[in-house]
Amino acid sequence: MAIEGETLKEIIVSVVAVGFFIALIVAIGAVYGPALTGVGGLALVGAIVLFVLVMAVVGFFLSP
Numbered sequence: 001m002a003i004e005g006e007t008l009k010e011i012i013v014s015v016v017a018v019g020f021f022i023a024l025i026v027a028i029g030a031v032y033g034p035a036l037t038g039v040g041g042l043a044l045v046g047a048i049v050l051f052v053l054v055m056a057v058v059g060f061f062l063s064p
Contacts, residue, residue, distance in 0.1 A: 010062050017058055021051045 003011075024047045032040030 013058055013062065014055075017051075017054055021047070021054075024050075 028043045036044055
């Protein structure tokens with residue numbers, strides 16, 4: 001099964017974006033500890049919002 005170049009580019013960009021999101025979540029957990037109260041919770045919500053916005057922008061630019 002051969003993967004086209006455009007599909008491969010979409011896969012790579014998506015995997016990198018998800019990897020960055022996971023790294024960001026781990027970093028927030030390392031900084032604020034297991035009890036995400038106050039600022040830690042807001043940082044986690046901000047990371048989720050950032051991920052959604054980044055994926056929307058990536059989808060917009062990768063669409064034909």
